[in-house]
Amino acid sequence: MKRILLIFKKDLKKRAKSPYAVLILLFIPFVMTSILGLVFSPSGDENTFPKIKVLVVDKDKNIASKFLIQAFENPQMKDMFRISIVDETEGKKQISKGKASALLIIPENFSDNILKNKKSEFQLIKNPSERFLPVIVEEFMNTFAVIVSGFVQVFAEEIQGIRLLTEMQFKDISIAEITPFLEKSKQKIITLQDYLDPPLIKLKEEMKEKEKKEQKQPGFNIFAFVLPAISIMFLLFIIEIFLRDILTEREKGTLQRILFSSIRPVEYILAKILSGWLMGIMAYLIIVAAGILIFDISWGNYLYLFGFIAVTCFWIAGFFALLNSFFKNRNQAGAITAPIVIIFSAFGGSMVQVSQMPEAFQTVSRFTLNYWFITGVEKITKGNFPALPFLIISVTGTVLFILSIIFLKKKIRV
Amino acid sequence: MADEILEIKKLNKSYDDITALSDFSISLKKGEILGLLGPNGAGKTTLISILSGTVKDFTGSVTFKGKNLFSNRKLKNHLGIVPQDMAFYEELNAVDNLLFWGGLYDIPSGKLKKRAAELLEIMELKERAKEPIKNFSGGMKRRLNVAIGLIHEPELLLLDEPTVGIDVHAKVKLLEIIRNVGEKGTSIIFTTHQLMEAEEICSRIVIMDKGAILANGTLDELIKIVGEKELVDIAGDFPAHRIAEILKKIKDVDILSVTDNLANLTLDNTDRIPSLLELFFKNDIKVSDLKIKSPNLETVFLKLTGRSLRD
Numbered sequence: 001m002k003r004i005l006l007i008f009k010k011d012l013k014k015r016a017k018s019p020y021a022v023l024i025l026l027f028i029p030f031v032m033t034s035i036l037g038l039v040f041s042p043s044g045d046e047n048t049f050p051k052i053k054v055l056v057v058d059k060d061k062n063i064a065s066k067f068l069i070q071a072f073e074n075p076q077m078k079d080m081f082r083i084s085i086v087d088e089t090e091g092k093k094q095i096s097k098g099k100a101s102a103l104l105i106i107p108e109n110f111s112d113n114i115l116k117n118k119k120s121e122f123q124l125i126k127n128p129s130e131r132f133l134p135v136i137v138e139e140f141m142n143t144f145a146v147i148v149s150g151f152v153q154v155f156a157e158e159i160q161g162i163r164l165l166t167e168m169q170f171k172d173i174s175i176a177e178i179t180p181f182l183e184k185s186k187q188k189i190i191t192l193q194d195y196l197d198p199p200l201i202k203l204k205e206e207m208k209e210k211e212k213k214e215q216k217q218p219g220f221n222i223f224a225f226v227l228p229a230i231s232i233m234f235l236l237f238i239i240e241i242f243l244r245d246i247l248t249e250r251e252k253g254t255l256q257r258i259l260f261s262s263i264r265p266v267e268y269i270l271a272k273i274l275s276g277w278l279m280g281i282m283a284y285l286i287i288v289a290a291g292i293l294i295f296d297i298s299w300g301n302y303l304y305l306f307g308f309i310a311v312t313c314f315w316i317a318g319f320f321a322l323l324n325s326f327f328k329n330r331n332q333a334g335a336i337t338a339p340i341v342i343i344f345s346a347f348g349g350s351m352v353q354v355s356q357m358p359e360a361f362q363t364v365s366r367f368t369l370n371y372w373f374i375t376g377v378e379k380i381t382k383g384n385f386p387a388l389p390f391l392i393i394s395v396t397g398t399v400l401f402i403l404s405i406i407f408l409k410k411k412i413r414v
Numbered sequence: 415m416a417d418e419i420l421e422i423k424k425l426n427k428s429y430d431d432i433t434a435l436s437d438f439s440i441s442l443k444k445g446e447i448l449g450l451l452g453p454n455g456a457g458k459t460t461l462i463s464i465l466s467g468t469v470k471d472f473t474g475s476v477t478f479k480g481k482n483l484f485s486n487r488k489l490k491n492h493l494g495i496v497p498q499d500m501a502f503y504e505e506l507n508a509v510d511n512l513l514f515w516g517g518l519y520d521i522p523s524g525k526l527k528k529r530a531a532e533l534l535e536i537m538e539l540k541e542r543a544k545e546p547i548k549n550f551s552g553g554m555k556r557r558l559n560v561a562i563g564l565i566h567e568p569e570l571l572l573l574d575e576p577t578v579g580i581d582v583h584a585k586v587k588l589l590e591i592i593r594n595v596g597e598k599g600t601s602i603i604f605t606t607h608q609l610m611e612a613e614e615i616c617s618r619i620v621i622m623d624k625g626a627i628l629a630n631g632t633l634d635e636l637i638k639i640v641g642e643k644e645l646v647d648i649a650g651d652f653p654a655h656r657i658a659e660i661l662k663k664i665k666d667v668d669i670l671s672v673t674d675n676l677a678n679l680t681l682d683n684t685d686r687i688p689s690l691l692e693l694f695f696k697n698d699i700k701v702s703d704l705k706i707k708s709p710n711l712e713t714v715f716l717k718l719t720g721r722s723l724r725d
Contacts, residue, residue, distance in 0.1 A: 006517045010503070010510075017505040017546070038626030260466045261518035262490045292595075 003263050007271035008278065015279070015339065025238045026283055029231040030290060038228045049224035051082040052133045055091040058402070062111030062295040064148075073143060079134070084193040095125055101133035102126050104141065114152055231287045232370050233345040236316055238283050240337050242276035243320035247330040255412060271407045273317045273401065280313030302379040308376050308386060309392075315369060315397030321404035325411040344368045364368065415546035419444045419570055419601045425474035427460055427625075433458040436625040438474070442570070442603065447596040449616030450605040451711065453719075457625040458605040459498065462574045466495050474481040478570065491519050494568030496560050498575045504548045508539050508558055511547065519566035525563075533561040536591065538646065553584025558587065564595065571595065573604045577611060589615050621715060628718040637709045645646075645713040646664050646687070650694075650701040651675060660697055664690070670716040678716055680709075 054072065058065045072083045086094065091103045113120040124141055126134035175199025229303035249255040258268060271369060288305065291297040300307050300367075320337065327333040345351055345360060354362055365371040376389030420442040429437040429573070435457045442448050450458045453660040462471040465476065467484065476483045483489055500510045512530035521529065525725065534540045538549045556576060563571055573592065593615045596602050606612055612619050613633055619627040629636050648657075658672045661679060666686070671676040681687070684706055694701055707713070 002520075003518060006514065008504070010514045013510060014503055014505045253497050253501035254503065256463075256468045257495060257515070258464060258499040258518065259468060259498060260490065260493070260495045261515075262487045262520075263518055264487070 002270040004267055004274060007258075007268065008275050011245065011272075012273040012279070015234075015242075021241055022238055022279075022283070025234045025241075026286060029227060029234045030294065032230050033223055033227045033295065035224075036230075040310060052080060052102075052136055054081050054083045055086050055094055055100045055135055056083050057088045057091050057103065057105040058085060059088075059108040060106045060110035064111035064114050065106045068106065068144060072140075077140075081140075091239070092125070095127055098127055098129050100127060101130050102137040104137070114148065117152060117255045136189050191406075223291070224297040224299075224381060227287070227297060229293050229350045229370075229374050231284070232312075233341060233350040234371045235280055235284055235287075235313070236341045236344065236369070237338075238314040239276045239280040239313060240320045240341070242279055243272060243317060243324055244330055244333045244337070245275075246272050246321070246324050246383060246412070247327060247333055250412065251329060259412065265409050265412055266405060268412070269321065269405055273404070276317035276320065277310075277313050280316060281310055284309045284313065298381065299377075300383050301385075304380045304385050305377070308373075308380060308390060311390060311394045311397060312373050315393050315400060318367075318397050318404050319398035321408060322400050325404060325407035344370050347371070349374045417444050418442065419479060420603075421475075421477045422461075423475045423477075425461070425464060425472060425476070427457075427464060427469065427472040433625045435464075437473070437504070438622075438625065438627060440620055440627070440630065442601050444569075444601055445596065445599050447593070447602040447604060447615055447617050449612035449619040450603060450622060451607065451609070451612045451619055451715070452622040453607055455624070456622045458622065459574060460625075462495070462497075462572050462603075462605060464498075465572055467527075482531045485492035491566065492569045494563040494566065494571045496571065496573045496576050498578060500555050500559055502547065502555075502562055502694075504559060506547055508534060508550075508561075510707065511558065511562060515562045516565040521566055526582070529565060529567070533564060536594075537561045537670045538587075551584075553580045553587065556580050556584065556588055557591070560591065564600075564688075570601045570603070573602060575605055575607070577606070579609070585611075609715075613711055619711065623719050626638060627713065628635075633711070636711065639714050639717060643682055643709065645670070645682050645707040645709060646679050646681055646684075646714075647705040647707070648677045648679070648694075648701055649675060649701065649703040652694075652699045652701075656697070656701055657694075660693060660699065664693070670713070671720050678714065 015030060035339075056069060056072075058069065069083065069085070071077065072081050084100075088105065091105070094100055095103045105125070107122065110120050112118075122145070124138055124140060126138065161327040240354060246255070249258070255268075259265060285306075288299055288309075291299065318324075323337065323340075324333055327336065347365045348354070348368030349365060350370045354365045354374075357365065372392050373387040376386035377395070379386040379389070418441045421439070423439050425435045425438040426433075436455070438461065440448070443550055450461065451460055460469065464472055465483070467496065478489050478492065481489060483493075503514070508513070509530060510593070512533065513526060516526040516530065531540075536541050537560070539554060539558060539561070542550070542554070547558065550558065556579075560573070561578060563573070576592070580588070589611060592604070596615070596617075604612075604616060616633075618630070618632055619636060620627055629639060632718045652675060654674045654677075657677050658669065661667055661669050661672070661677065666682040667690075668680040670680060672678075681690075685706070687706070691701060691704075
């Protein structure tokens with residue numbers, strides 16, 4: 001154990017004298033995260049969901065369409081939607097350029113059809129380049145349609161009355177004529193009130209007061225999404241540098257000199273894996289700390305996170321130790337490991353979200369460390385223990401570790 | 415024998431079809447400096463690799479103080495190696511290197527620091543002990559390489575061409591240090607293809623070629639192989655077969671090697687040279703240069719292998 005620690009301390013000292021490669025690999029994830037985060041985060045308060053831009057063509061220009069437009073503008077919906085009233089030509093032009101999530105066309109005679117209890121159809125044109133926001137608009141419109149349909153069904157008579165009234169001049173309206181309708185409405189409303197108040201299903205809204213120290217409300221933090229995905233790629237590169245050192249030492253003759261002492265080959269291999277493992281953990285802890293300080297990321301349960309990082313770095317160290325047992329020299333190692341890391345990262349979700357990929361690629365992604373790491377960190381940030389990712393990484397990591405010892409022992413002897 | 419520290423018996427090692435060592439057997443006494451002399455590919459480095467444990471798959475036995483060297487890992491603590499490559503960490507300074515390499519041999523910390531300081535003094539590296547090694551000259555790096563081999567005060571030191579790539583002044587200094595180490599009781603196996611180095615410091619020399627031992631003895635014993643004859647090098651403009659024909663007819667001439675335009679031979683008496691030149695002139699052999707040397711290892715090597723050590 002003493003010699004293993006001696007070799008580890010020596011590697012640390014060596015790296016400290018020439019840290020530039022590791023520092024650059026640590027620095028790049030922050031640059032990339034910042035760029036991607038700033039590009040994709042909404043303007044204004046970064047903790048709120050991006051507002052969905054909806055273009056509205058109001059061909060009705062009557063009570064029902066005004067009611068619909070007002071529905072978009074009520075206090076709750078206003079945080080989610082940003083509507084613009086446009087004409088149809090302009091609206092279609094903007095949608096084709098991708099300048100809005102959806103275009104809603106309220107047909108002519110919409111109000112009239114409602115009053116006459118006739119069917120009416122909205123037209124919703126969705127932006128094809130967006131996957132989620134247009135769906136939200138669609139859902140809102142479906143809900144609105146259900147509510148209006150229900151209202152029309154329940155207050156059919158009253159609406160009829162209103163229609164007649166709207167067709168009459170005010171001077172021709174008598175109190176005696178409208179009183180029955182009002183009475184009936186009153187009864188229905190009283191009956192409905194029993195069902196509507198208190199409501200069976202309630203939406204609980206909590207507005208936390210801002211604390212003096214300006215603690216923001218937890219919301220969607222794009223950096224928390226991007227940084228783990230990118231940083232796992234660079235963690236692979238960082239640990240690989242330490243394990244490639246085995247080949248460097250072999251070429252320079254220091255390995256033979258080390259093995260000339262009474263140290264066992266397995267002690268040397270363990271020392272190298274330990275170097276890679278511990279340096280990986282240290283590097284990722286720096287990433288975690290910087291994530292908190294720079295990007296205000298909340299990582300969740302830090303005990304879970306530390307354990308998960310430890311097991312991930314163990315996997316990576318074993319993986320590259322095993323790979324290095326097959327390479328002829330460090331140049332070959334450098335040439336081959338870089339594409340391996342990039343492929344892992346591309347399929348594993350470090351560059352593109354796995355859910356955005358074709359199904360076949362999603363299957364392949366499960367064979368990458370990146371996929372399980374990103375999944376695990378996601379669970380931890382939500383306060384859960386990442387049982388399955390932890391299990392998969394620790395089991396496969398142990399297998400890699402054992403295989404690396406076996407093959408490296410053969411490699412470092414002629 | 416009682417004072418034999420190392421005994422190597424019938425070592426054989428091949429790489430595919432190439433024989434690296436063939437029935438190689440030597441012994442080394444305590445305090446002896448044994449020179450292994452041979453051209454590139456003679457098997458010197460293979461021997462060092464076997465002794466250092468990095469090469470397996472060989473036949474034969476190696477005992478150190480009567481014990482199988484490879485059966486007991488602890489025996490390695492008594493051996494030191496100075497490889498041909500500069501095997502240390504250039505990112506670290508001399509002190510850090512010595513402390514690391516010494517640490518592998520379980521030397522107590524206080525003793526290790528004292529030993530490191532001592533070696534830096536001996537190797538004349540004390541003034542620059544804390545500087546990065548990448549700033550060292552070639553000679554300084556070679557001295558550090560030797561210091562690392564000595565950090566744990568080994569009883570047997572393996573030196574694999576320790577003076578490669580350094581200037582004459584640095585070489586002389588290093589050889590002096592090695593000689594002093596030997597005089598203090600450390601047994602040394604010193605591989606080289608430099609005749610001067612072997613003659614300078616080795617108490618016994620083994621000449622090897624193509625994995626086999628050609629001769630084994632002190633310098634005087636080896637020289638006796640070629641007798642007391644002077645070595646004569648003749649250079650000129652002549653085909654090999656022509657001069658060989660002429661020389662074969664002359665008594666007391668031993669032909670060591672003959673090639674086009676160069677002949678190496680030994681003569682009992684250099685007084686015969688004028689008559690030799692006259693004979694060459696009569697037979698239209700054009701001689702441009704003639705050198706006479708006293709018997710040395712080169713002569714021995716030429717006699718044994720038919721070629722120069724530099725070939």
